[in-house]
Amino acid sequence: MRELVIISGKGGTGKTTLTASLAALWKDKVIADCDVDAADLHLLLKPKIQKKSDFYSGVRAVIDQETCTQCGTCRDVCKYGAISEDFVVSRIDCEGCGVCFHFCPADAISLQDRRSGEWYLSTTRFGPLVHAKLGIAEENSGKLVSLIRRQAKIVAEDRGLDTILIDGSPGIGCPVISSITGASLVVIVTEPTISGVHDMERVLSLSEHFQIPATVIINKADLNEEMSQKIVKVTGEQGASVLGRIPYDLLVTRAMVHGKTVIEFNQGPATQAIRDMGQKLFKRMQSTVHA
Amino acid sequence: MIVAIASGKGGTGKTTVATNLAKIHEDRNVTLLDCDVEEPNSHLFLKPKIEREWPVHMFVPKVDLTPCIFCGKCSELCQFGAIVTIKNNVLVFPELCHGCEGCKRICPVNAITEGTKEIGTIAEGTSGKIRFLYGRLRIGEAMSPPLIREVKQKGLSDPRAEITIIDSPPGTSCPVIEAVKGSDFVLLVTEPTPFGLHDLKLAVEMVRVLQIPFGVVVNRSTVGNRDVWHYCQEETIPILLEIPDDRKIAVAYSRGDLIADALPQYREHFETLYEKLKSRNRSFAEVRS
Numbered sequence A: 001m002r003e004l005v006i007i008s009g010k011g012g013t014g015k016t017t018l019t020a021s022l023a024a025l026w027k028d029k030v031i032a033d034c035d036v037d038a039a040d041l042h043l044l045l046k047p048k049i050q051k052k053s054d055f056y057s058g059v060r061a062v063i064d065q066e067t068c069t070q071c072g073t074c075r076d077v078c079k080y081g082a083i084s085e086d087f088v089v090s091r092i093d094c095e096g097c098g099v100c101f102h103f104c105p106a107d108a109i110s111l112q113d114r115r116s117g118e119w120y121l122s123t124t125r126f127g128p129l130v131h132a133k134l135g136i137a138e139e140n141s142g143k144l145v146s147l148i149r150r151q152a153k154i155v156a157e158d159r160g161l162d163t164i165l166i167d168g169s170p171g172i173g174c175p176v177i178s179s180i181t182g183a184s185l186v187v188i189v190t191e192p193t194i195s196g197v198h199d200m201e202r203v204l205s206l207s208e209h210f211q212i213p214a215t216v217i218i219n220k221a222d223l224n225e226e227m228s229q230k231i232v233k234v235t236g237e238q239g240a241s242v243l244g245r246i247p248y249d250l251l252v253t254r255a256m257v258h259g260k261t262v263i264e265f266n267q268g269p270a271t272q273a274i275r276d277m278g279q280k281l282f283k284r285m286q287s288t289v290h291a
Numbered sequence B: 001m002i003v004a005i006a007s008g009k010g011g012t013g014k015t016t017v018a019t020n021l022a023k024i025h026e027d028r029n030v031t032l033l034d035c036d037v038e039e040p041n042s043h044l045f046l047k048p049k050i051e052r053e054w055p056v057h058m059f060v061p062k063v064d065l066t067p068c069i070f071c072g073k074c075s076e077l078c079q080f081g082a083i084v085t086i087k088n089n090v091l092v093f094p095e096l097c098h099g100c101e102g103c104k105r106i107c108p109v110n111a112i113t114e115g116t117k118e119i120g121t122i123a124e125g126t127s128g129k130i131r132f133l134y135g136r137l138r139i140g141e142a143m144s145p146p147l148i149r150e151v152k153q154k155g156l157s158d159p160r161a162e163i164t165i166i167d168s169p170p171g172t173s174c175p176v177i178e179a180v181k182g183s184d185f186v187l188l189v190t191e192p193t194p195f196g197l198h199d200l201k202l203a204v205e206m207v208r209v210l211q212i213p214f215g216v217v218v219n220r221s222t223v224g225n226r227d228v229w230h231y232c233q234e235e236t237i238p239i240l241l242e243i244p245d246d247r248k249i250a251v252a253y254s255r256g257d258l259i260a261d262a263l264p265q266y267r268e269h270f271e272t273l274y275e276k277l278k279s280r281n282r283s284f285a286e287v288r289s
Helices: A015-025 A041-045 A073-077 A099-103 A141-159 A174-180 A194-209 A225-237 A251-257 A269-286 B014-024 B042-046 B073-077 B102-106 B145-155 B174-180 B194-210 B227-234 B247-255 B264-288
Strands: A002-007 A029-033 A048-063 A109-124 A127-134 A163-167 A185-190 A214-218 A241-245 B002-006 B030-034 B049-063 B083-086 B089-092 B112-127 B130-137 B163-167 B185-190 B214-219 B239-243
Touching: A002 A015, A002 A174, A002 A269, A015 A029, A015 A041, A015 A163, A015 A185, A015 A269, A029 A041, A029 A141, A041 A127, A041 B194, A048 A099, A048 A141, A073 A099, A099 A109, A099 B102, A109 A141, A127 A141, A141 A163, A141 A174, A174 A194, A185 A194, A185 A269, A194 A214, A194 A225, A194 B042, A194 B247, A214 A225, A214 A269, A225 A241, A241 A269, A251 A269, A251 B194, B002 B014, B002 B174, B002 B194, B014 B030, B014 B042, B014 B163, B014 B185, B014 B214, B014 B264, B030 B042, B030 B145, B042 B130, B049 B089, B049 B102, B049 B145, B073 B083, B073 B102, B102 B112, B112 B145, B130 B145, B145 B174, B174 B194, B185 B194, B185 B264, B194 B214, B194 B227, B214 B227, B214 B264, B239 B264
Parallel strands: A002 A163, A002 A185, A029 A127, A029 A163, A185 A214, A214 A241, B002 B163, B002 B185, B030 B130, B030 B163, B185 B214, B214 B239
Antiparallel strands: A048 A109, A109 A127, B049 B112, B083 B089, B112 B130
């Protein structure tokens, strides 16, 4: 099984636009949206949901006001300041560590399973899609990402498909780590801006840390030629290479407004560049070792 | 007043709004806290003089096997699988630990003491008259909330600060919540595209859960379509600033220049934004009292 993960470090550089385009270009793959915190891929792929499941993860402490003697032990042991002066557990602040539950002398605290979101198995015009929605203000996005990747593998095995195309999330924290560990190839989409370069360096280091091969795509490459050169240089210094450049093209936004991938929408300069990159990436994936 | 700048979608212009708002009002005792510790960017624009920088540590259990009786109580308590007792050994997985200290507390023979792991660093300095702090998560570290908490604790300590601006990470889950909670007002930055609108709706749900007053900034307001305006009107959400799509802004940003310096014609936007925030803050304060 080969897994290609698209990440960026900085948000808004074009991860989902690229993922949707590759979905339109490649055959025989499963698509997975692992940006569970702010998933957007479904806006372009318009999935038909076949199966919807709850995602339970971790626990939340609940204090029974009848039994509670207001001794204050729970407030003393909680490291997260999650219990109010009138002994109500904050849904937002509770980390689900269970320490209050263990130390309550009156047995007034219970731990309840936490429904943190839901996930879906869907079909799209480009093949099967596994995606999810993390509940608002919820935790454990990393666990949901792992679940999506596991489910995508099951779908791929069932249908004899060899490739999984994964849309990742911004940053370098828990959901990103969960989406790249053990993957075959990481594609970093960046832009020629001072923050694009800074964030790309960090996400390249992250790939290196977990020993995942990485390649870089420069989006809106003509916005600042000097910064684009810098990306090429920095990427080389970190032992990776730039796979290609996508020119700044207003048609990309227009395609999104029409709910289409750029591949379906038009034949502008960005579309051509993405087509070329799709081919290169496909070849590169064929040569990666099966995980 | 504490103003958090957030957005569901990444790359909509949080840092642009945070840094320019700080710059234009630097005479008012401004503090800027960059709480996007996974990918902090504000320093690239404010170019602060860093006066001190220190590592931030988090509790992880340290097990002394000599007194340990391998009773397994620590492993039983831990909800995160970060401490595992096997026959005559106890294994700790620091990357899974949430630092609740339950294991240390429950150990009947005091075999567990406080160990630490470094989760990142905080740098503090000044940029002109702006006081500036930012956190930087260590590469490979999964949990950013404890570092965000620390940046806020250090940064909110100045009682003379008139405005504290918090540059938040994107999304709607734990890191954003940690950055935004406790603020007086949240500015949600979006762009008028389907992705921008979809993620704005998620961000609105989030601030409603937190019960913090909020308003919207529409960046690149001349691209896309009008759906963001329709949505804000239906939901009676105030749009406090619109920044047009101007290639000059994009180029200034790409170089690390502040709009306030490079394109003075836009200064007024950020001046009126603060006036609007102030009047809203006052009216909310009245409602509260």
